[in-house]
Amino acid sequence: MDALVYIKKYGAKPETAPEGVRPVRITLVTNFTDDVLERVLGGMCLTEGVYPTITRAPYKQYSFALKDKTSELYVTKPDATFFFFDFSPYTHGEFGQEGHIEDVCNDLCAYCSSTTGAVIVSLPLLPYTGAYGHLFKEDPLYKRAVEFRTRLEELTAELPNVYLFDTDKVAHHMGEKHIRDLRGGAAFDMPFTSEFCVALAHEWLSYIYALTGRARKCIVLDLDNTLWGGVVGEAGPRGIALGGAYPGNAYADFQRALLRMWERGILLAINSKNNATDVDEVFEQNPHMILTKDHFAAIRTNWDDKTDNMRSIAAELNIGLDSLVFLDDSPVERERMRLGLPEVLTSELPAAPEEYTKLLFSLNVFHQMRLTREDKEKGKMYADERKRREVEHASASLEEYIANLGLEVTVAQGSEVDIARAAQLTQKTNQLNLTTKRYSEGDIAAMIKRGDVVMTGEVKDKFGHYGIVILAIVTLSGTPALDTFLMSCRVMGRGVEKTFFDALKAELRTRGIKELQATFVPTKKNAPAVGLLASLGAKEVSRGEGGEVLYTVAV
Amino acid sequence: MSKLTHIFSSVLGIPESAVGPATSPDTTPSWDSLNAIILLTEIEKAFDQRFGYEEAMAVKSLADVRALLTKKGLNPDA
Numbered sequence: 001m002d003a004l005v006y007i008k009k010y011g012a013k014p015e016t017a018p019e020g021v022r023p024v025r026i027t028l029v030t031n032f033t034d035d036v037l038e039r040v041l042g043g044m045c046l047t048e049g050v051y052p053t054i055t056r057a058p059y060k061q062y063s064f065a066l067k068d069k070t071s072e073l074y075v076t077k078p079d080a081t082f083f084f085f086d087f088s089p090y091t092h093g094e095f096g097q098e099g100h101i102e103d104v105c106n107d108l109c110a111y112c113s114s115t116t117g118a119v120i121v122s123l124p125l126l127p128y129t130g131a132y133g134h135l136f137k138e139d140p141l142y143k144r145a146v147e148f149r150t151r152l153e154e155l156t157a158e159l160p161n162v163y164l165f166d167t168d169k170v171a172h173h174m175g176e177k178h179i180r181d182l183r184g185g186a187a188f189d190m191p192f193t194s195e196f197c198v199a200l201a202h203e204w205l206s207y208i209y210a211l212t213g214r215a216r217k218c219i220v221l222d223l224d225n226t227l228w229g230g231v232v233g234e235a236g237p238r239g240i241a242l243g244g245a246y247p248g249n250a251y252a253d254f255q256r257a258l259l260r261m262w263e264r265g266i267l268l269a270i271n272s273k274n275n276a277t278d279v280d281e282v283f284e285q286n287p288h289m290i291l292t293k294d295h296f297a298a299i300r301t302n303w304d305d306k307t308d309n310m311r312s313i314a315a316e317l318n319i320g321l322d323s324l325v326f327l328d329d330s331p332v333e334r335e336r337m338r339l340g341l342p343e344v345l346t347s348e349l350p351a352a353p354e355e356y357t358k359l360l361f362s363l364n365v366f367h368q369m370r371l372t373r374e375d376k377e378k379g380k381m382y383a384d385e386r387k388r389r390e391v392e393h394a395s396a397s398l399e400e401y402i403a404n405l406g407l408e409v410t411v412a413q414g415s416e417v418d419i420a421r422a423a424q425l426t427q428k429t430n431q432l433n434l435t436t437k438r439y440s441e442g443d444i445a446a447m448i449k450r451g452d453v454v455m456t457g458e459v460k461d462k463f464g465h466y467g468i469v470i471l472a473i474v475t476l477s478g479t480p481a482l483d484t485f486l487m488s489c490r491v492m493g494r495g496v497e498k499t500f501f502d503a504l505k506a507e508l509r510t511r512g513i514k515e516l517q518a519t520f521v522p523t524k525k526n527a528p529a530v531g532l533l534a535s536l537g538a539k540e541v542s543r544g545e546g547g548e549v550l551y552t553v554a555v
Numbered sequence: 556m557s558k559l560t561h562i563f564s565s566v567l568g569i570p571e572s573a574v575g576p577a578t579s580p581d582t583t584p585s586w587d588s589l590n591a592i593i594l595l596t597e598i599e600k601a602f603d604q605r606f607g608y609e610e611a612m613a614v615k616s617l618a619d620v621r622a623l624l625t626k627k628g629l630n631p632d633a
Binding site (some may be wrong): 004193 | 587608
């Protein structure tokens with residue numbers, strides 16, 4: 001969308017966050033006049049269901065503000081801070097001066113260590129001046145930008161809450177002439193076009209999605225003219241366009257791109273109006289299929305309404321409709337989906353298949369702050385899950401089924417905790433989550449450091465690993481309280497929470513704690529967690545007006 | 556709605572009905588120096604026209620913008 005739309009939206013920002021819109025505190029630090037960037041980012045947040053409160057470093061004062069621990073940058077405690085410094089090759093700026101990089105890196109380090117929120121540092125666009133021609137690596141400004149980049153990479157290795165964004169990605173897509181506004185830079189210190197501000201804010205927004213648990217988890221695909229060319233019911237399993245010459249190669253490339261998404265942990269599913277036997281024949285007989293049936297976590301090939309199929313896919317995978325992306329070549333089906341299930345992200349799909357992959361990569365809604373081992377093995381875990389369902393069908397009772405699984409829970413505590421995974425669990429878990437508090441890696445590290453009990457559980461059974469899927473945090477400043485208790489839906493209904501909770505209580509007893517306070521805070525999504533505390537032996541004490549329920553637990 | 560009405564209403568945060576030839580920094584407090592720059596670049600983009608720095612800085616009201624566009628052979632009501 002156009003910058004004007006976002007500027008207008010931000011200008012009409014309501015005084016307080018409307019019902020159901022998540023408030024997020026954002027800080028912006030740049031070395032240019034960044035009002036347009038703020039308004040575009042703010043408007044984009046509002047458009048996407050996030051209520052932003054944005055603080056900016058005063059114009060040209062970032063060096064002072066970052067050194068002053070009482071400045072607004074420090075006291076607002078942002079959920080996310082975005083840094084972006086311009087090393088313009090065309091105008092004289094402070095980054096051309098000796099020592100400035102060192103100074104900024106020290107400031108950044110001090111700032112990043114003092115905040116527990118996520119700090120996203122956008123790397124400067126690499127400055128290609130003409131002065132040194134093709135010997136650009138000799139250019140002092142270029143050298144400084146590269147040195148800055150190296151220093152920032154070192155910083156991310158030291159501090160868990162620092163992330164790098166490669167701004168050159170935007171430059172690569174748009175081209176410099178669409179990014180820089182030379183008159184703006186020279187006359188008003190606004191060196192970038194509003195189109196660039198939109199593109200940059202769009203990239204930054206994917207971090208906000210990830211931090212607020214709104215990243216999408218699953219791509220649901222149509223088949224005919226989406227995953228392959230032509231209609232399988234007419235052309236047959238070998239007659240569809242796939243592999244070989246154009247357009248078959250374009251569809252094969254799209255499947256390869258989807259495979260890469262699957263390998264990093266994005267689930268795939270099928271929602272197609274087709275005869276199931278025709279589709280099975282493609283999987284069995286077409287030698288050009290890149291994706292196999294094992295890559296799909298759920299398959300709906302029938303003549304039902306696609307919105308009904310979508311609901312049943314979400315239910316089967318235990319994820320929300322707002323975790324799904326729908327790709328279908330039919331504008332009619334897309335429109336039906338948008339009207340019927342607006343929570344599902346139904347993307348436009350270009351008419352030509354060679355454009356599909358680019359569209360997929362540009363969606364920017366799957367971002368995660370880190371890739372954990374659990375992400376990379378997720379596809380296999382879902383295949384294991386199908387095998388478990390077969391055992392479930394063969395077992396006479398639930399008890400027998402659970403016994404057959406051979407479940408084991410391994411607990412990690414304090415310094416043994418995988419901080420990246422613990423933070424990710426708070427960001428991604430919506431259903432079996434008592435309080436739905438989202439934490440960054442910095443938050444988790446800080447809690448461990450100050451001695452709160454942070455405990456995770458890793459689960460496996462005879463079919464495979466579930467990975468680290470349970471987390472509990474008990475805060476000890478004041479009355480001991482269960483700040484967070486959550487588990488992945490994949491281990492729901494298997495008694496794992498009981499084993500884990502017993503381990504948590506045992507740990508608390510070693511610290512002399514006899515009683516624990518716990519709260520259930522209802523959200524739109526955590527209905528499955530309503531009875532969780534009672535099932536673990538907690539006693540209800542009172543109910544608040546917002547529906548929250550206070551419990552005590554005898555340790 | 557004309558391009559100018561859309562731009563002035565969006566940037567200045569005022570209703571479209573409040574946008575008219577008399578709209579100026581005097582009548583509209585949100586028309587500050589920063590919004591003046593945003594107005595300028597958005598108008599240039601919408602009309603695919605680059606103004607000279609001097610003539611752009613001489614603009615003191617929406618009527619001035621209309622006159623400037625007319626002078627360039629553009630239709631201010633587009």
